Amino acid sequence: MDRYGSQYGPDVTFLGAERCSLQDPDSLRACDVVILGAPFDGGTSHRPGTRFGPQAIRTCDYLPHNASRPSLAMGRDAFCDLIIRDAGDVEMFSGDARRALGQLEMAVESVASNGALPIILGGDHSITYADVRGVANVRGHGSVSLIHFDAHADTGHIEFGSLWGHGAPMRRLIESGAIRGDQFLQLGLRGYWPPPEVLRWMAQHRMRSYEMAEIEHRGLMVCIDEAIETALQCSEAVFLSVDIDVCDPAAAPGTGTPEPGGLSARALLDAVRRICSRVPLAGVDVVEVSPPYDHADITALLANRVVLEALSSIARSGEEGGDAQQWDPTRPLLDRHVDEG
Amino acid sequence: MDRYGSQYGPDVTFLGAERCSLQDPDSLRACDVVILGAPFDGGTSHRPGTRFGPQAIRTCDYLPHNASRPSLAMGRDAFCDLIIRDAGDVEMFSGDARRALGQLEMAVESVASNGALPIILGGDHSITYADVRGVANVRGHGSVSLIHFDAHADTGHIEFGSLWGHGAPMRRLIESGAIRGDQFLQLGLRGYWPPPEVLRWMAQHRMRSYEMAEIEHRGLMVCIDEAIETALQCSEAVFLSVDIDVCDPAAAPGTGTPEPGGLSARALLDAVRRICSRVPLAGVDVVEVSPPYDHADITALLANRVVLEALSSIARSGEEGGDAQQWDPTRPLLDRHVDEG
Amino acid sequence: MDRYGSQYGPDVTFLGAERCSLQDPDSLRACDVVILGAPFDGGTSHRPGTRFGPQAIRTCDYLPHNASRPSLAMGRDAFCDLIIRDAGDVEMFSGDARRALGQLEMAVESVASNGALPIILGGDHSITYADVRGVANVRGHGSVSLIHFDAHADTGHIEFGSLWGHGAPMRRLIESGAIRGDQFLQLGLRGYWPPPEVLRWMAQHRMRSYEMAEIEHRGLMVCIDEAIETALQCSEAVFLSVDIDVCDPAAAPGTGTPEPGGLSARALLDAVRRICSRVPLAGVDVVEVSPPYDHADITALLANRVVLEALSSIARSGEEGGDAQQWDPTRPLLDRHVDEG
Amino acid sequence: MDRYGSQYGPDVTFLGAERCSLQDPDSLRACDVVILGAPFDGGTSHRPGTRFGPQAIRTCDYLPHNASRPSLAMGRDAFCDLIIRDAGDVEMFSGDARRALGQLEMAVESVASNGALPIILGGDHSITYADVRGVANVRGHGSVSLIHFDAHADTGHIEFGSLWGHGAPMRRLIESGAIRGDQFLQLGLRGYWPPPEVLRWMAQHRMRSYEMAEIEHRGLMVCIDEAIETALQCSEAVFLSVDIDVCDPAAAPGTGTPEPGGLSARALLDAVRRICSRVPLAGVDVVEVSPPYDHADITALLANRVVLEALSSIARSGEEGGDAQQWDPTRPLLDRHVDEG
Amino acid sequence: MDRYGSQYGPDVTFLGAERCSLQDPDSLRACDVVILGAPFDGGTSHRPGTRFGPQAIRTCDYLPHNASRPSLAMGRDAFCDLIIRDAGDVEMFSGDARRALGQLEMAVESVASNGALPIILGGDHSITYADVRGVANVRGHGSVSLIHFDAHADTGHIEFGSLWGHGAPMRRLIESGAIRGDQFLQLGLRGYWPPPEVLRWMAQHRMRSYEMAEIEHRGLMVCIDEAIETALQCSEAVFLSVDIDVCDPAAAPGTGTPEPGGLSARALLDAVRRICSRVPLAGVDVVEVSPPYDHADITALLANRVVLEALSSIARSGEEGGDAQQWDPTRPLLDRHVDEG
């Protein structure tokens, strides 16, 4: 198959998924889900390294890379129930953010226009500008909401003289018209950024941001359910963007701008499961995994599980009868699996 | 004293405990608890390194190695209240799993038959086959339950062509008749393994496995109390096996097959305390600590605390009057210690 | 400006704060808060490295070092609302603890006597002896309570033949008369130290220590509120001492004597916010950050956020109308910021 | 293509070389060189981790994995001049050394019997038993010499009760008759092992071992030329075995039993170039790269370069006219390349 | 002083050197040497991280940052003998290589046009395009030679679709006319890049490249003396560019594209001393230090010493009487220092 493959290192796929190619639309058309690598850190304001994120997320798992991952919790193997292929990386020269993001946008648009759900492995968070635009170009600007896990609002203006840093993609998206401000649902914000003038800009655009104090006091699942409701009221589908730094640096040290006081890994995985079981998805990205700052691959592995949790939930929710609504997490593991086996 | 000592490095003991020797049954007979090292990683399916687990668990503590560790929470110094000795390592060549496990089984049996409680420091999880058989050979096959903290069920069949990998000890135990399937209580499972056919096998053998979704929704302590009740209904004593990967990789990065979304260190220590205070123990092992993947010794230290928590609870529960039942965790520290001082 | 600067490396300040100098009382007098570095590990009983704590805490942040950090949660930029300056390090030769602590005590006293709130960046915990005495020398012995987050009581007697180790400062403080035993509120204790005779000494001096079992069962915020109440009943002001090892080693691996089973980063930050919003502060120190054992700067960054959380809370609580009492954490982020903008 | 692929992680090949399969003899027959992975650490006496050596050696390079590596020094691209394929890993369960080595021996024999030169990526040094036997089974026992770079003689007898440890393969080879003692040329020995009785055994078998003191005083190239001469006098071909610990731990920290005082990376690469340019090769292995103990991949990269240096030299030496003899290292780089271009 | 300061972290200077500012030409005019940071990794083809190089090189030293570094070997303190200031960083957004390099070129030109020698701390090697152009714009295109220590020729054409990668600056310089091909003297090349067509291009432009085989056989000092002679024949001054990867990965692991078989640190420092003592310098840069891949700061410290060695040599060579020629390295240290003291 003629394809770009991996920008760095050998051409491998997400846990052994079958290959497809952006150069071959037929290979995309057959897919439910297409995984794309965005090996880019040209938008990073501090620690780089996310260019190696896609490869780390694809390969860090300890089980065989055999395109099979049955979820214990959900009782589904997404690789069986869905057609999932990996289109390899988009070539993204980190020294030219504008061109790189343009190339990524075209690639995502190509996936979406062929009817597959794009899951993009970042890369720094600037890629979400391209990811969401690629989807919105197909589905229509203003038709998609963004549920966004992150320690940072990413609504900054200009950084180091550039419009394309990883602190600004959400502003660029709103400015471009791809998503309206009220279609933004941000969860996990904390710390000391952005400054008040940016917060005012965000408020003017009617964004909804759940800071950790609110999440702690109201409960994460309450906030998520509210966010889902809001999203579904104002749009037809949801793009889910997971910045791994929404987790506490204990669970995700391998990232560019860690901010203490975040979610546990358990909470993030449960949140992803809940959202992906309940909303129609337009796309997913997982960003800001920086392998040079990781230890024992724990951050890459968490991102890998975010993808698998999303895939397993999609596999289950797609079944006849809205099964996802009936899933009972308190039912003993073996009861479930035996019955369903 | 004539003894094997440590397979790697100098002959040291758990926090300075007195030495005993497998070659000298009298030295075992005098003990309430005998600590054994199982420096083995020949069963590991991915990252090795657990051969250095016993030494790391014995020595990582920052306090003097003086065989005294008064528990603040429990108000007991197990080294005072119990006779605890360290028999050193069993020689286990990682390149010959079958022989190594056989040697360990004999060693554990020797401890148990001399009336002491064996606590085995692993080593990868394949050692639990030997640990539990060693105990069951003395107490009778079918007389012991296993409470098992782990991210993985460890009930696989054949791995890399071998029956003896660390993904299979629980199946081998059931096949061997040492423990029945319904005597298995597994807590903390999650992720994407094992596949459905293995889950069916587990269900057929009536194992009870608490996946993290169930634990999150019902509460860890509720699940533990239920597991204790089940265990006591079908057996006379409990073997406690703690795979350190039951904890989240944040708390336990130094392990072979980390799985995001696990318990916090606090939760694991509380769980061990609860179980060891309430059940008659037949043995304990702590496995899967892999020092080459650890950072700042935090994983080894956690395993060290699992052992101490078990020892302190045993010391307290062994007292006249079933004191453990009356222990009140909400009582202020100094109130308790003063009264008891 | 004539000042000592940094003991190690270039002369930098906490996130770009303006400089002041201990040699120039006028420069202190103008301040609300003075930050001091105590680059000392001469009291450490195990892993050293805290001598590099002050520099790491000052510089680890990923945002510009521009003396501006608007808190998302609190809606205040302490650097705007307060006059915060950094006096650099006190020269502390780690090979002469007694002299070093004496120099630090004089420096803190100098800050306090000029009317500024001292925030000291440690350094190992032995520095709290100097920090609290420096404050109490000005406010009066017996007039200040200590709220103390720590895995360890730090009330030991003699360590390696010395009175000045980091396991003993709280005993030295009580012996010196600077603080009475009943003015001690310790939160987060756990593990296997100190031994019963030390606990008896603590009880005799009527210290109040919240072990983690109590905190887990009663809730951290309940315990904190009780501690605040106790502190305010018996003193005019509170010194807050945060040993970073109160957090679990997952969140704070870079420390000298990590003890598994501690607080999450989120819990610690919320606790600091609560205390600093509600009590009149006499001083703050953050201790036991050891960069050589840190990974990806996560421990230093957590300590940095402890300082910022304290500063932001002080900024808010100092406002007209006791605003801190009315702060509503469940109010959406952008609602708050817009209204207050 | 039906093949085993990689034992750990995705199925990748050495720098993008074409795949071949042990299951498909035709695919081997077409090759000049076949690369095989031996992902094994079951023979390791101390630090494990070499099971991840093959994957690290295959993938650590920073250039595109495009099966092209023109050597600057030699002016040849081995991937152009030779048919080089990668047969993937042999499945080797580290917990059963005997079986694993048997499987490797069969695989190497299969490569050799199909007329290709096997290059085996270890794995611990116990694999050399299988590697050399696999070759000698085809070429005839006693027909091959071994030039062996190593800090250790690897002629021990029984280790942890086993005959199959990585300290013994050279004794096992001699005992098995595959190679005679006088066909052993060992370079780089140093340190404190083996003991005198083993040295006597070695002397009795007329092995030739160059300890570092001899190498330092006589010069490495003098010793190598003497070793080549010896080898060619008593055999038809040479197997080259490079234990990466022949280099100083500065250059090769990622290994199981580092021994200070070894060769520089430069010296090792020059030595490999010299040997592979001048002798008929029967096989090559590169062993003892342990990624968990490596830093920034420098050890894996050195092993990767050992393989490339061997390949480039083979490519040049195989040319018409014995060109390798005429290679002039003092000729300026661009002179050479222009003329030859 | 109004200046940009540091792009990342606090505004510090090279070992405490006095500040100057690009915004204030007078502050440059007073200098013999101006140090500039180029915190850029947007040209990196593999591991990023060089954006943190300038800060690491400035601050990694263990001695006081007091702008004094008397060279033992040379008997000169460059900070006394020369006016050395640090202009801080040029703001270089790594996501826009073209703009960033343009800004750096202007900055270097500004230093050179004010009569000071620029020493630029990289940054990846793409910055040399800007560094040399900045100098050549002032001195005249074609008037400066480049002596270039590197494992790689850096004469590639297009990389990831860009002209501005760190594998291409030397080609871009020749194409731009700033330096002619015959004014290039490259030392330390090795490995497997560039391919023959690039080598032909280099030969056509009459570059002179010393591969490691030539250096090993002829001797480094012989090659350097020849390179110096060549440089002085065809130009008025020399720009010295030191890519830290010219050293072996043992000495310089913290770099983006390490290539085994390089120089020792000792050899590089001696080489820099020799060149800087003997040629009129137009500028110096030290590039490719990547702190995220460094260990214990050894790579940054080596780069720091390269700068100091250059400064000390300049200080000595600038003295009346061409003293540098008479420097006798065999003279005992204390003889020299006493006489000169």
Place this chain on the structure above:
Amino acid sequence: MDRYGSQYGPDVTFLGAERCSLQDPDSLRACDVVILGAPFDGGTSHRPGTRFGPQAIRTCDYLPHNASRPSLAMGRDAFCDLIIRDAGDVEMFSGDARRALGQLEMAVESVASNGALPIILGGDHSITYADVRGVANVRGHGSVSLIHFDAHADTGHIEFGSLWGHGAPMRRLIESGAIRGDQFLQLGLRGYWPPPEVLRWMAQHRMRSYEMAEIEHRGLMVCIDEAIETALQCSEAVFLSVDIDVCDPAAAPGTGTPEPGGLSARALLDAVRRICSRVPLAGVDVVEVSPPYDHADITALLANRVVLEALSSIARSGEEGGDAQQWDPTRPLLDRHVDEG
């Protein structure tokens, strides 16, 4: 045996050597060599951690800890030929340098006065003050020379207000009269310290310091032979002090003040062998190994080999007939060992 044991961690001995005790003079009197640990970093001016040096040096070896280490190069097992015991650590509180050094001096004096050769495992270099005084107190002030491998002269005056830092022990020794300046032979100095006034002081005291430029140009062995000759002319015995930072940071990253451009590990080991074979030794220390900054134990292992190299040379030189003079390093390993076997 009543003894202090280890200050940190379990009571282990150097590679399994028999224990002796400072409290039991008889146990010392029986020894040829007594090993002492000096777990101290209170004199360190920068990175601490040498308090863990003694334990790391004792335990880092990969071979069994069985008190047997036959040297391949020298053909002697020092543990057989000499009576070598380990007296454990001297308790040295790093926060009180003066007291700690006093205690060490007494301990060394006790060893020397009982007729054994003291080998002290540091600890930072300030311990050499105590080590040499302990010896000189017994042998007579002025009767011992010091051969001193180090990147630094360690002749500073006051550091951080103290006389006892690790930059000053050589000055303190001269001032105390224990050794005269002309009895100092320093090898390996380099870098940018000390300043001229200290060099003048050194010259006035007629010290002899070999800077690396001299060593490079004249050859290390020439310089060593000259140093030996000088030492033997002015004293009866030699104390050998090896600061591990004399080696290049590539070989010894785990140290407090690394200085690029040092010796290779090979060169240091050969140098130690030469000296210890040829001079009557009064004592040896190995200092400045800092495990927190080490990687894969390579620095500790190098220090371990320095001790073993010294012991093996002593074992050989002590034989009848001055055998050491006749040792021929060019003789093939197996020739030697067979004849001598």
